[in-house]
Amino acid sequence: MVPGVRYGTRLQDGVVRFTFDGRTYEGRQGDTAASALLANGVVWFGRSVKSRRLRGVMTAGPEEPCALLTVGEYPNVVPNVPATECVLHDGMVLRSQNRWPSLEFDFASLLQWGGGLFTAGFYYKTFFLPGWRAFEPLIRRLAGLGMAPGPAAADSAANRPPLEEHVTCDLLVVGAGPAGLAAARVAARNGLQVVVVEREPAIGGETEFEESVIDSQAAHHWLKAAIASAAARIRQGSRNPRRVPRPEPGSVRVLLQTTAVAIASDSVVAYRERNEPTNFRIHARQVLNAVGAQEQPLVFVGNDLPGVQMLGGAERFAALYGWVPKEPVVLFGNHDRLYASALRLRGQGARVVAIVDTRPFNANSDHLRDEAGADEWRRAACSLLQAVGVECLTGSTVRVACGGRRLRSVEVVAIAGTADTREIRCGSLLMSGGWLPRRALPVGTIVGAAAGCLDLAAAVASGHAGGVAVLQQTGLLAAVAEISATPLATGDPSPRVEPYLRSPCATHEEKRQYLDLQNDVTVADLRVAIAEGFTHIEHAKRYTTLGIGTDQGRWGGHVGAAILADLQGLPSATASTSKDRPPLASVSLQAIAGWRVGDSFRLVRRTPLHDWHVAHGGNPEPMGLWFRPRFYAANGKDAASAAMVEAGRVRQIGGIADCSTLGKLEIAGPDAAAFLDEVYLSRPSTLAVGRSRYAVQLREDGIVLDDGLVLRLAEDRFLATTSSGHGLHVLSHLEHHRAHRASLRVSVADVTDCWAVIAVAGRASADALRTLLGRDPQELSPMAFWDWSGPLQGVGVAGQGGQRLRVLRAGFSGELSFELHCSPALALPLWEALQVGGLEPYGLDALDILRVEKGYLTTSEITGQVTPLDLGMEAMVAKAGPSLGLKLLQRPAFHEPQRPRLVGLRAVDGRSSFLAGAQLTVGPKDRVPMGYVTSSVFSAQLGETVALAFAARDVAPLGARLCARDPLRGRDVQVRVVAPVHFDPAGERLRGRY
């Protein structure tokens, strides 16, 4: 070994330079930020959130609660990246968090000198007068985790959605440790397609640092071969296509650096950040869960000091990154793994001075007595270690970790008997309190350490058995001769963990027995929680913030739950723990959103004229999935003035509007008429062919679902239009009713996209259409239509080449108006021909003015809460056939006198404006509204604001005075109730009488 050069299995040749808090450091290719900074002698990685204590690196994995970094330069920063997960690349910029102005000197930490200031519930109890809001800005500045990223450049990686890959397989194994790979091996050798997901960049799990042997091979060689052997079978099978391979070749695909993060209804979602960020949706017949176990911390005074680390984490740093502590090391734990670890760490150059084992020899514990001879193994290990100068203190515990800003020594006491206190000088304390299965991903059959098999032999056997069980379930086992025997593995001995809750200490010291290093939750906080009545872990968790940080309590959450039970005199083994939630490692929001952002967030529907609108300043705005032009920029500087110009022009001359978004459903069949009578109030069966009718349909409960026109195309064929946003809903409704009326011979088809619709309105519309068609469209009586075939002036010929045109005399403007229903390809030529004929386009806002003036309804009025009676459609209800919803329309509440009813409103003074959403009261001081304004527009024709509203019918007869109250946006306006039709109530214009 070359002095000063690190050797680690993850390290590669090549140097990376990076900065941490402005200082430049060097690391090796393959280093994480944690390993490189540790190797550079860095002790402090950040400060805790609440009490701003200096913190080092605690673990070597995603559960890291202390060493959280902000990576990158604003605006492309990522906060709260565990240093242990942050693989370095050249030029990386890292910053510590929760400190100001610097990591070594933090202003807010001075606030802590009051001592024990921030106990649980501190904020709620302290800052309630004069009100939380008075303190919030200051507290928010002090609180928080890292720096939020700014708006990212459009082309930056942060804005690029991850790839999405669907993977199908027979067996998904989560975790490529010994258990997972043993399962994958046996399954693939017997013909299954296996996918293995592994969070780390290498397979092997703990065999990466534990000397271990499987089937007389070094474990990592065996595991690599386990994957390779299955792959060889595939190649063999494909090369000799004529030799029938039996069984079908199996395969193992290992997805490294990929974390299983969620369970969808039919798949497991895994995410890979590295290289090209990818979301995998893995559809597997069977899932084996081999996610392993989480090393647990021990609780003693000062267990948060920089220098205190998890033993398993330190072993990973040593084996994978070649870092061991320079200072004297003490190991502290409650199981046999300590001794093997001590030997390994010594071999890697660490100065291990002592092992503190909480278990005495020859304990009377049932737990240890089971395994005869096991204590002999430990005695032998002790004498071996003592011979090389490692002190072995059994039946002892670390009571206090001493030191100001970093660990200087530990105070060790015997658990039973004498109160002797030993002080051992050291700079590193490596602790291990046993392991708990990782449970964050509740999927599949659990094998390996996740099922409690803590030694290698048991884990491999468990994985193998899991693989065999899968083969049995898939019925493949019987067909297969070659089932390899359970692999024989030897590694570290079974650790024989003896549960140990926490070291003894005085009550006042409990505020330094840490359970959550991110939020500074201590045993003292749990006592406060119990005193306040938060005795269940789920309550205590939220009260104390135990386990609510980015690490989600993976470090101390379970120990905290056990201590919470213990403090209440309950057996800690039965303590309930708070719910573990996926994902194990943090996942960026970008990954969760996937590609469903921006334009891909949802489907977009565009009318055939969309491009024309965009090219002519049409401001298309979303309306359901559709985009519709609101107004045309040429007509005014803003929406309001443009809409006024456009609406005025329709009233004076005329105009055209793109109404292609209307839903269009074709209903056909011998029983189509009878079917429509059951879903529409207005008896479509009585329509003559070539005519249409305004029609309203109800839900089963008597509420209006939608309105539109029904056209009778033939005896057995109808076209129903729906409002733009409701097309799919109405289609579902009709299909539902059809399913229930299976005896009716009728079919329903959505033809929305087959027809573009152009509204042609105003007194000039007849002339324009006469020019176009060569026939006076006023020959059509109102609500009648032509299926037009013949030459179209300047456009072509309708009825040829599948180009269809239907001319319907109906509209939504109150003018003499027509609707042109045409094939999408005809839409643009017609649209342009009509403009040549002198008609200018108008947008949605103008359309709204025109329809409010006429009292026509949209979804502003048809809200899903109103009945046809509320809308003044008594006559239609009376004439209706056996329609859906009529029965429940008879319910008394729909007929009560205070039920709101559609009315028109105008200001009493004829000038004041009031907005939709204003609440209506009878008197200006009434506190309970009796109605509300649904739509309000300024009508240039009438020179005042006109509105539609719902108002209680008993107190709002025609002519009544009401008050429109709008305290947040406007002022109170006196209004009077008028008929909903404000403009041309006799409908002269509709008939073409100008």
Next chain:
Amino acid sequence: MACPFCGLRPLEEFLFRKTVPNVVTGSGNGAAAGTDVTDSASAYAQVYLRVDSAERSVEEWQHVAGCRAWLLVDRNPSTGVVRSVALLGGTQ
């Protein structure tokens, strides 16, 4: 969920509409549970009344992002296990 026309399809393709009233112990026949618009006595019950059972729920679903068939799904709401999927109204 297994659509009678399309086979096993992801749940996102289906849309729940309602729990069918009072057929907890029934045969699960959609026609019997259907909305007969002429029967005034049962209209209220059809829309508003149902027996919530932890073990069995008969529900109307539509395969909206597929063949658009309306389905009668008999399932256990406690476990999510689907007992049967039939066409609503028998034939369509």
